Amino acid sequence: MGNYYEMLMKDVRFVEGLNSCMNCGICTAICPAAEVYLYDPRVVSNLIQSKDDATIESLLKSETIWYCGQCMSCKTRCPRGNTVGMLIQALRSLSQELGFFTESEKGRQQLYIKRTVGQWILDHGYCLFLKGITTDLHAEQGPVWDWIQENWDDVFDRVGANYQKEGVGILRKIPEEALEEIRSIFEETGGNARFEKIEKFSAQKASEMNLVLDESINNEYVKHIYAETNKNHFYE
């Protein structure tokens, strides 16, 4: 065991997010995730307040901490200014630092997010860089998205974008010196270290599960964590 409560207290979001929760449950009443998933933010807050190592470790390895959608509605309504959404951020952060995230189906999905959104930031300077992301991965985008993808440059030119060109503007090519600064910030502040941990623990889990994992997003393990649900996460 590892004094998890003390580790969590080093995260300012945890300090800001928990002020003597009285378990009134108003966070659960307003929570969109609680309506969909087997999730109850009131219980999360209560379990953390136990300060019990075994209890917190079980949370760090659970599906529970990955259900929150980060809308932060809990912040608005809590009569004591608690924010379970911020406690969740601290729990998810620690779960990844300790390698516990691969113990849950939802936690394992972090690798897909790291390899898409995370990598897009380092490569392009944007959280989303969607040219080439087709309706095969995002069927909800509909036939208009197929048309946009097939005619990306023309569609974006028409509405005044500066797609992958020098200068300012929409989806411009962010200068290499700016990207270098972002990469340097990632190295300095632990962003790269976090990415390496996600990769390392995911590789171990892929091996345990006998699923092929290469460096792409087109392999057995990533396809599995992206699309498959084997546990029951929902209310009947």
Add this chain to the structure above:
Amino acid sequence: MIIDGKKAIWNDYQKEIADDNYFYVRSCVRQNFFPGAETTFLRIMREVLGKNVFEHACHTTCTGIAYHADVLPLETTMTVIARQFSLMKESGYTNLVPSCVTSFGLYTEVLDTWRHFPEVKEKIRQHLFNATGRTFEVPENLAHASDLIFKFKSEILAKAKYRLVDKNTGQPLRVVEHIGCHYSKMFPDKGVGGAEFPRVLSGIAEEWGGEVIDYPERRHCCGFGFRQFLVQANRGYSLSASKKKFESMKPYQPDMIITNCPGCPMFLDRWQYTLNELEGKAYGKNGKGIPVFTFEELAGLVLGYDPWDMGLQMHQIDTEPVLDKMGIEYNPEMKYLGLKGKYIGKPEKATINGIECSTKLG
């Protein structure tokens, strides 16, 4: 009576919004899905309102989506944000205007955290200097782009060509306003009108002639949920949240949905298509969807901008019912053309827009 009372209370609950000289930072989501909205915003600010809005070519994402999907440490996000502040400082600006509501919420959160934990701010200052040699100062004024449109709504109305009014009946259009969660749910005093009764969009819609609908799930999240949408296995969460809103607003027969967050209009647009494909449901009139607009597009419409120059052809739900009702002049033949009238084909028609088709959803 109760609604009037709410308006009276929250009309007085305003935030300070700078008058001019803005440092604009773009939105990752808006640039990919509604790029014409940002073009329209800058056109209005500069050409209609005569304001100075500056953009730095070297600004980047704030990392917001990665941050709320929890693949990044807090320190990384804070330092990237400190770099944005540094670019603002070197450009000689003090008023920061993000296009994105997640960014706006994140900038607000970072500034709030630094006020409570000055030692964290100093640590980030050191991180930024170590990584880039840069220094920074925090903004004197932070406002979301929709705050500016709210601030100048009367000036826009004075130059408007159209109103949010049915041209045939003279009745106001019925408007659902959807505020992005991170606009004010975390820090109510940083949003116009607070978190429970925000005025930033309802004030705009009413100023321009519309009637705002108060419906039960008005403040429910659109369902983005960051990881809940990014990963296919989780998307039921996202779809369910939007569906809850559609079911709740449908009885009030809205003409349109307006939004200030870049992600919300995409979800409210695309999930209507999805629900129609999966369940045959339609929440608008005549078996069609409810058109969804960004606040920039709405402003452009009342000012008489060409809808296709603003990118309304990039919406999955056709917007023509609203254009027709307002009496907006447009050329339907130009909708799907590229620059200078270049023919680039058309999207396959979707059932939600009134014409049968086969699609990829089963």
